[in-house]
Amino acid sequence: MPSFLGMDLRGHLDMLLLATLRNAGPAHGYAIIASLRERSGGTFDLPEGTVYPALHRLERDGLVDSEWDASAARRRRVYRLTAAGASALAARRRDWRDFARGMQAVLGQGVREAFG
């Protein structure tokens, strides 16, 4: 599992992938990874060994759908967000906002105490 500054991304990877598909629209795996890397300013440069299994798991759970796109030079598997995926993303975004607000309140207080 990739980490960022020692923080485990487990649990957040699904949300990141769902959000990328919502923002970028239907896309194949390579484009999803590239989009995630670009939108995060290079922070989330996730390895393929993490992203593809996660995409397959999301599809198994009905949160994304996929189909072959034969219009390109090579056959490509294109993923798209399902209605269930959009609902799950909205719920996770709410959870994340609450979590971030709480963390900010605690960490912000600690910072004020430490630095006057």
Place this chain on the structure above:
Amino acid sequence: MSEIERYLDELFDRLAGQGATGRRVLAEAEDHLRAAAADAMARGLPADRCELDAVARFGSPAVMARKLRSAAGGGRISRAVSLAWLLAGLAAGGLGLADLAAAGRLGWYSPAYLCTNFLSQSCNSAGPATGDTQSAVIATAAGAALLLGRWLAVRYAGLAPVRRGPALAAGLLLGLAAFGLGTTGQAVALPDSVRSLVADVLPGPYVTVGAACSVGATVLIECLAAAVSLFGSRPRWYLP
């Protein structure tokens, strides 16, 4: 052979037995690797370096195959269910066939032993030997139904296949179970010569020894088969 082709060959090997899922993963991997290498080449990097970098980013074929198989097939629970289903089908079918063979052997000497229409009233009054034949037919049919149902589940419902080792272990299990039952005089499928040989080799407490041997070996093999199926690191041969 290029680095990408070498990687795809190994990934293909690791995904053996996965059917449509394996084919899809392989096609996705090839598209991704070639796109990544082409992008790097467009930035002016040498071709061999581009392929090496693309393959390195993709990760080990073994790890990738394991993660994808787990994601697609539901992981260990699916494989455990699949293995249990296979063992149950093999056990029921094998024991049923063994008893049918025994019934056929006895029927050779006494045709009245067999009952071709075991649902009729006349069969029920034919004596206990007919009941054995009925049980054998039912066990064989149940085993065949279990194996067919499992094959359909793997093929069309995404149930995980299992490695060939557990199936071979199941065959050995059946043999040992028959051996143990034979020593206790319960397995009519064993030829008289084998049973008398066992009695000669293990005089006296051979019944207890045979039963203990059978039960112990059965438990050991089931544990080993489950461990290989769930935690084996180099899946190469699969049974659907």
